[in-house]
Amino acid sequence: MTARPISRRGLLRSALLGGPALALPGCAHEDGPRRRLTLATGAPGGPYHAFGRALAAEAARTPPYPRVTAVSSAASVDNLRRLTAGSADLALAMADAAEQALHGAGPFTTPARVTALARVYVNYTHLLAPAHGPVRQVADLAGRPVATGATGSGAQVLAGRLLRVAGLTGGRAVREQRLGLAESVAALRRGTVDAVLWAGGVPTPALSTLARRVPLRVxxxxxxxxxxxxxxxxxxxxxxxxxxxxxxxxxATTVGVGNYLLARPQVPDRDARDTLRVVFDRWRVLLREVTAGARLEPRFAVATGDLPLHPGAVAYYRSVYG
Incomplete structure (x- = not known):
């Protein structure tokens, strides 16, 4: 039986403040051949898909060679449901959606048993509109068609909260178009939406391409x-x-929200630990197509909010901190 997940607070208290040593997780599921881990990512062309494909490729060539297969999905909410159902072993998800799943809130009807391996990078919220269009500030979105992310994506969770705190509900509600990134870009070019709300790394390649063709306002x-x-x-x-x-x-100031690499608690400790070794050995490659100028360091990676760390992740970070 895998040990109970340990929170980042306990890990940091021990590792950084010199407190009593944490009990190492048990060695359950450490024997036998390595299992293949299914990693739920996102839609092709998006940052989750790019990160996931890069992780699978680097795992195949980087010791200790964990076996990772990246699969496309609708992103955060879909990924969290796949983890709960057992159809994915690993997943990427935005922090707000992950915490909703943990507590059984929002689109999740029951609490999900998920653990974190790392906070891997920060999403930057992009609210983009044509430079010569009617949208100049958030209030201008009222009553207008806005692309707010695909159904099953973390962008939908963020969009709902953002529009609510901005007062864009009731009679001032936007006309949400649930479109993925590629579809959002196409809709903005056609003029069928007045703005795109997207959360991702900087720069997002599809949006950089759009900006070269259509002058944009951020x-x-x-x-x-x-x-x-x-x-x-x-x-x-x-x-x-x-x-x-x-x-x-x-x-321009915008909203940042972390992205977590998550695992089912049933993932063997060794596989979680070995996956993290690849992540930290090859993070420059993994983030190259996702977000410019980002770094991945253990002190950043353990900041997973309410999400408990997987015992294999605890073992990895303890080995890093010494």
């Missing part, structure tokens, strides 16, 4: 970042889109 979300943090806690933060991306002439 709508700042500083007030909304503060409101989300006040309402839902530190799962949200204010982050800065740098000048130069998507044609920005000056930095």
């Amino acid at each position: 709508v700042p979300l500083e007030a909304e970042a503060e409101a989300l943090r006040a309402e839902y806690g530190p799962v949200y933060s204010a982050v800065t889109l740098p000048a130069g991306v998507y044609g920005l002439t000056a930095p």
Whole structure:
């Protein structure tokens, strides 16, 4: 039987403050051949899919060679449901959706048993509109068609909360179009939506390509970042889109939310530990097509909020901290 997941707070207290040593997880499921791990990612062309494919490829060539197969999905919410159902062993998910699953809130009717391996990078919320269009601030979205992410994606969770704190409900509600990234880009080019709400790395290649064809306005979300943090806690933060991306002439403040690499508690400790070794050995390759300028360090990676760390992850981080 796998040991009870240990929270990051306990791990950090021991590793960083010199407290009593944590009991190492048991060695259950350590024997026998390595199992193949199914990693639920996202839609082709999106950052989750790019990260997942890169992780599967690097695992095949990086000791200790865990066996990882990346599969496409509708992203966060879909991935969390797959973990719960047992059709995926590993998954990527936005932090807000993961915490909803853990507590059985939002689109999840019962609490999910999921554990974290790492917080791998931060999503930047993009609210983009044509530069010469009617949307100049968040309030201008009222009553307009807006692409808010595919059904089953974490973008839908974020969009619902963001629109609520912005007062865009009831008679001021937007006309949500549940479209994935590629479909959102196409709809903005056709003019069938007035804005796109997307959460991903910076720059997101599909949006960089769009910005070269259509002059874009990046709508700042500083007030909304503060409101989300006040309402839902530190799962949200204010982050800065740098000048130069998507044609920005000056930095713009927006909403940041972490992305977690998750595992079913039943994943053997050795497989979780070995997957993390690949992640930290090859993080530059894994993040290259996902978000520019990001780094992955253990002190950042263990910040998984309410999500408990998998015992194999605890063993890995203890080996790093010494």
